[in-house]
Amino acid sequence: MSLELKNVSKTFGKKKVVNDISFHLDKPGVFGLLGTNGAGKTTTIRMILGILTKDCGTIKWNGLEVDRKNVNFGYLPEERGIYPKIKIYDQLLYFATLKGMQKDDAKKSIEKWAKRLKVEEYLPMTAEKLSKGNQQKIQFMTAIIHNPSLIVLDEPFSGLDPVNTDILKNIIIDLVKDGKYVIMSAHQMPTIEEFCTDILILDKGNTVLQGNLKDIKNSYVANRLQLNVDRDITSIIEELNLEIEIEKNNEYTIKINNEEEANKVLKKIMDKKISISKFEIMKPTLNDIFIEKVGK
Amino acid sequence: MKDIITVTKFAINDMIKRKSFIISTIIILILIVVGFNIPNLINSLDSESYKQNITIVDKDNVFENNLELLKDLELNYNLNIENKDLDELKEEISSKKIDGALIVENNNGNINLNYIILDMSLFYEAPEDLVETLNTLYHNIQLNKLSLTEEELALISTNLNFTVEPIKDEASGNILVVMMLSVVLFMAIYFCAYQVSSSITIEKTSKIIETLVTSTSPRNIIVGKTLGIGLVGLAQMLIVVITAIISANLFLDKELLSLILDVSNFNLFLLIMIIIYFISGYFIYALLYALTGSTVSKPEDIQSANIPISILVIIGFYLSYLTMMNPNSNLNFFAAIFPLSSPFCMPFRVMMGVASVKEIILSLVIIVITIILIAKVAIKIYSNAILNYGTKLSIKELINMYKSK
Numbered sequence: 001m002s003l004e005l006k007n008v009s010k011t012f013g014k015k016k017v018v019n020d021i022s023f024h025l026d027k028p029g030v031f032g033l034l035g036t037n038g039a040g041k042t043t044t045i046r047m048i049l050g051i052l053t054k055d056c057g058t059i060k061w062n063g064l065e066v067d068r069k070n071v072n073f074g075y076l077p078e079e080r081g082i083y084p085k086i087k088i089y090d091q092l093l094y095f096a097t098l099k100g101m102q103k104d105d106a107k108k109s110i111e112k113w114a115k116r117l118k119v120e121e122y123l124p125m126t127a128e129k130l131s132k133g134n135q136q137k138i139q140f141m142t143a144i145i146h147n148p149s150l151i152v153l154d155e156p157f158s159g160l161d162p163v164n165t166d167i168l169k170n171i172i173i174d175l176v177k178d179g180k181y182v183i184m185s186a187h188q189m190p191t192i193e194e195f196c197t198d199i200l201i202l203d204k205g206n207t208v209l210q211g212n213l214k215d216i217k218n219s220y221v222a223n224r225l226q227l228n229v230d231r232d233i234t235s236i237i238e239e240l241n242l243e244i245e246i247e248k249n250n251e252y253t254i255k256i257n258n259e260e261e262a263n264k265v266l267k268k269i270m271d272k273k274i275s276i277s278k279f280e281i282m283k284p285t286l287n288d289i290f291i292e293k294v295g296k
Numbered sequence: 297m298k299d300i301i302t303v304t305k306f307a308i309n310d311m312i313k314r315k316s317f318i319i320s321t322i323i324i325l326i327l328i329v330v331g332f333n334i335p336n337l338i339n340s341l342d343s344e345s346y347k348q349n350i351t352i353v354d355k356d357n358v359f360e361n362n363l364e365l366l367k368d369l370e371l372n373y374n375l376n377i378e379n380k381d382l383d384e385l386k387e388e389i390s391s392k393k394i395d396g397a398l399i400v401e402n403n404n405g406n407i408n409l410n411y412i413i414l415d416m417s418l419f420y421e422a423p424e425d426l427v428e429t430l431n432t433l434y435h436n437i438q439l440n441k442l443s444l445t446e447e448e449l450a451l452i453s454t455n456l457n458f459t460v461e462p463i464k465d466e467a468s469g470n471i472l473v474v475m476m477l478s479v480v481l482f483m484a485i486y487f488c489a490y491q492v493s494s495s496i497t498i499e500k501t502s503k504i505i506e507t508l509v510t511s512t513s514p515r516n517i518i519v520g521k522t523l524g525i526g527l528v529g530l531a532q533m534l535i536v537v538i539t540a541i542i543s544a545n546l547f548l549d550k551e552l553l554s555l556i557l558d559v560s561n562f563n564l565f566l567l568i569m570i571i572i573y574f575i576s577g578y579f580i581y582a583l584l585y586a587l588t589g590s591t592v593s594k595p596e597d598i599q600s601a602n603i604p605i606s607i608l609v610i611i612g613f614y615l616s617y618l619t620m621m622n623p624n625s626n627l628n629f630f631a632a633i634f635p636l637s638s639p640f641c642m643p644f645r646v647m648m649g650v651a652s653v654k655e656i657i658l659s660l661v662i663i664v665i666t667i668i669l670i671a672k673v674a675i676k677i678y679s680n681a682i683l684n685y686g687t688k689l690s691i692k693e694l695i696n697m698y699k700s701k
Contacts (some may be wrong), residue, residue, distance in 0.1 A: 068513065075510045081503025085309060094306045098299055098511040108613050142507055 001062055001149060002026040002050075003181060005050070008057030010043050019041045019205040021050040025181050025198070030172065032213070033185040033198035036294055039202040041185040042078050045152050047267070049075055061150060067219065072099070074148035076140055078155050088119075088138055089147070091127070092145060099146035106145070113141045117167060133164050140168065146174065151175060153184045156170075157191055173286045189287040199286075203294040221285045225254040228278035229269065236268050256281075299512040300544070304518025304527070311491065311528040321532055325539050332543035348395040350423060351376040351385060356402035359430075360437055366429065373426060382412075389414055398426070474620060475645040480536065481574055482613045482640055488529030489581035489609075490602065492522055496589035496678070497598045505682045514679040520625045522582045529578060530571070533618065569656070570643045576638025580670060581609055587674040590681045610634055623650045633659050635666040692694030 003025040010018040018040040025031050030145060033041050046052040048059055050067045064070040083091050096106035102193065117137045120129055124212065127138065130196045136159060143151060156172075157165050172195060173184060185190050193213070200210040203244075209216065228251045237244055237254060242261060246253040256262050262281045284292070311317055350373050354363055363377045376394070385397040399410040407425060418451060439449065499505045508517060588601045615637040619628035623645055631641040632651065637658045645651035 038515070051509055053505065073510070075507065077503070077506040077510075079503040079506055081505070081507065083310075083498075083504055084502055085314075090306075090309065093304065093513055095507065097302050098508075139507065 001181065003066075003183075004058070005044075005048070006060075008044070008047060008056045008059060009055050010040075010047060010052065011055055017205050018202075019201070019207075020048070021200070021205075021207055023200050023210060025183075026177055028181055029181040029197040030176060030184055031193040031198040032192040032199040033183060033202070034187075034189075034190075034199055034290060035202035038204075040205040040236060041062060042154055042204060044202070045075075045154055045183065045185065049073060051150060052076060070151045072146065073150040073152060074099075074143035074146065076143040076153045076156055077152040080132075080136055080139055081160075082127040082138055085126050085140060087124060087126055088128075088130070089123040092123075092138070092141060093292055095142045096145045100150075101146050108144050109147070110141070113145055116171060133160055136160060137168075139162060140171075144171070149179075149181060150179055151182045153182065154215075155185055155187065157186060157188055165191075165222070176188045178193070189285065189290055193286045201293050208293045209289070212236060216289065217283055217286070220289065222256060222259050222262065222281045223284050223288070224282040225252075226255050226278060226282055227252045227254060227265065227269075227276070230277070233269060233274065235261045236272070238267065238270055240264055240268065251278075297388045298518040300523070303512065303516055304524040305524070306634050307495065307521045307524025310495070312362070317528075321535070324536055328536065328540050329543050329547075334541070335549065336547055341454045347374050348423065348428065349374045349376070351380065351388070351397045352380055352396050352400065353385065353397060354380060354400040355379060356400065358402050358407055359433060360401050362433060362437060365433065367424075367428065371426060371429065371518055373423060376677070377428075377539055384467050385412060396423070398423070400430075411415035425564060443645070466572055474647055477570070477645055477647075478613075478617055478620065478640055480533065481570070481577070481643070482609075482617075484512050484529055484533040484574060484608075485577045485639060486579055486613075488525055488532075489585045489605075491580040492550075493585035493602055493605075495521055495596060497524065497592055497595060500593050502592065502594055502681060505529045509682060514682070515675050516700075518583070518586050518675050519676055522586065524581065526575065527580040527583060532572065534576065562681055566643065569646045572660070573639040573643050576660070578668065579664070580635060581605065581665045581669065583674045584608070587670075587677050590674075590678040592629055600686075612636035613640050616644070620644060623648050629655070633662060635663045636658075 005024070006022050008021045009016065021040075021044060023031070033044060035041050045051060047054045048066060053186055059066050059072045066073075084090070089278060092104055092110045093103070096109060097103065101109065110123070114123055115137070117140065119137050119141070121132060122138070127135055130138065135193070140153075140156065143153065153172075156168060160168065168190070172182060172184075176195075178202065182195075184195065196213050198211065199213050199216070201208050221266075231250060232254065233250075234244065234247070237252070240261070243255045244252055245255050252264065254262075256265075257283055266276075268277060315495070352363055352366075352375060354377070366375055366377075380397075382399070385394075385399075388394045389397060392414075397412040399408075399412065400408065401408045407429065410421075421603075430500050434698065439452070444452070499508060500606070531650055584605045585602060588605055589598065593600045594596050612634075616631040617630075617640065619631050620627060620641070628645070631637040632645050632655065642651060642656065646656065
């Protein structure tokens with residue numbers, strides 16, 4: 001199975017919101033779609049799912065145009081919503097049936113996922129009585145209840161508390177293990193780093209960076225040194241013409257240009273017989289890369 | 297097709313579980329039952345109502361001691377035949393011992409009936425039927441004096457018979473039944489169609505729409521929703537009509553019932569026509585309301601967005617309603633063909649026997665074409681407008697949406 005986007009663009013009025021975007025998913029995993037607000041992430045997702053028509057380019061799943069008939073997909077939209085006055089169970093059954101499930105299979109699936117997401121007690125209730133976080137978990141259920149091959153999650157963790165974030169994370173990990181293709185847009189960079197094999201960063205509709213996350217990070221040289229010592233070493237750092245980014249209780253984050261500079265710091269400290277409890281040469285985080293690419 | 301059935305079932309479940317729907321249906325049914333009990337209620341109140349105490353004074357003996365005969369008649373008064381003077385009578389009226397006094401006087405051959413009451417606010421309670429009875433009594437007393445033969449008496453008392461005979465006898469049937477059914481049909485179509493609009497707006501405001509359109513096509517959503525709400529509406533209308541028929545038979549006096557509701561023109565064909573035109577009328581307006589429902593994203597905007605369609609419904613209804621009195625007019629014929637008014641008009645032309653088969657076929661063809669066209673536009677605009685979460689869409693924006701891919 002594979003998903004392929006080639007030269008896809010979309011214009012609203014005179015504004016080009018997505019410009020010539022291309023990417024390819026050929027094995028199960030999580031693909032991260034990153035960008036600031038208004039970068040074109042949701043428009044890209046809506047084009048992938050056929051909610052919006054693209055102006056040009058191709059979007060294919062296993063060589064076929066993506067639409068409801070050709071692809072069994074699940075979708076958690078950015079605009080959250082469930083019927084306020086209808087019982088949760090009835091809504092889930094409705095969406096599962098619309099996605100082609102038999103009633104009995106749908107019922108089993110509802111029970112399974114409700115247990116996993118810890119929302120069993122809410123099934124007989126109407127949605128208006130649920131907290132926002134629980135409503136979000138119910139909507140997440142509608143995206144995965146019918147066992148889709150392609151799952152598109154637009155900001156799945158926004159508004160969730162750490163406990164529920166953890167529940168969702170574990171489910172996404174299991175979905176990938178189960179061979180699912182997941183496209184995820186998110187603002188939380190640590191989450192993306194945790195999950196995504198490949199990423200694409202959009203800025204004002206343009207692709208500014210894309211590829212395998214590991215490769216991208218490897219292409220960046222080390223830029224920070226994390227050093228925890230037992231006394232003040234400010235003078236030593238200044239001697240080496242380096243800049244301290246953060247200092248707190250003799251725990252230092254020092255900006256470096258390469259690993260050699262870090263080794264020089266280490267040598268100096270050892271010469272002075274200063275005790276070291278932590279020495280870590282760090283590469284840029286995804287957050288750093290993101291800010292570098294779109295923050296200017 | 298499977299998806300349309302799923303959406304239809306869901307729409308039916310949603311509608312029949314709504315408190316507003318359940319309560320309004322119960323209220324309508326109660327009103328019907330109470331409405332058909334009003335004549336009985338009035339009768340029961342009448343029978344127990346207060347009988348006026350009236351004193352009749354015939355000082356000049358105009359009625360030649362025959363006034364006692366009045367007491368044998370079933371008049372709705374307590375009558376006292378007495379010879380009291382005016383002051384005494386006024387005293388009794390003031391102290392409310394009696395309600396009024398009728399003084400008979402012979403003024404040089406002119407017979408005057410002077411009715412004395414407390415004040416003019418009681419004038420509406422003037423005993424007109426008593427006066428009429430007195431007239432008849434006086435008339436008969438005078439006739440008896442003439443010693444006429446039976447033939448002569450029969451000649452004098454002959455009443456003139458008045459009948460109406462139309463030259464054209466095409467339009468038949470009870471206009472009251474036609475109008476009542478027309479109003480029921482209008483209400484059913486209007487309220488059901490309106491529900492479609494509100495249902496779509498709820499889906500937009502609750503942001504469920506994006507999940508929905510990735511689960512099935514906009515066409516399935518609109519058709520399924522329209523069908524579901526329409527079926528509930530049809531069932532509701534049938535329940536209302538059946539309740540009305542049962543109530544009328546149970547509570548109304550049979551003579552009164554046959555007078556008010558002449559249902560002799562009812563037959564299976566007419567019933568089928570009413571159902572067909574209900575469905576088609578409902579579809580036209582439901583799809584128009586679906587269109588306006590998808591252009592708003594806030595519940596408070598729905599009323600204003602629906603105004604143009606509501607005006608169309610009212611125009612359609614009144615065009616048929618106002619021309620119903622004259623079913624042979626060209627305007628009524630137009631109302632029966634014009635798709636916005638034909639659902640309200642054609643069933644009644646059929647009922648009154650003025651609609652030809654050609655006319656019915658023409659009207660149905662026009663309606664079907666109109667439904668297809670409106671459905672096409674509504675689905676197209678719905679598909680494009682559902683992701684608009686901003687302000688209400690303008691006509692210009694809607695036209696652009698329709699033209700877009």
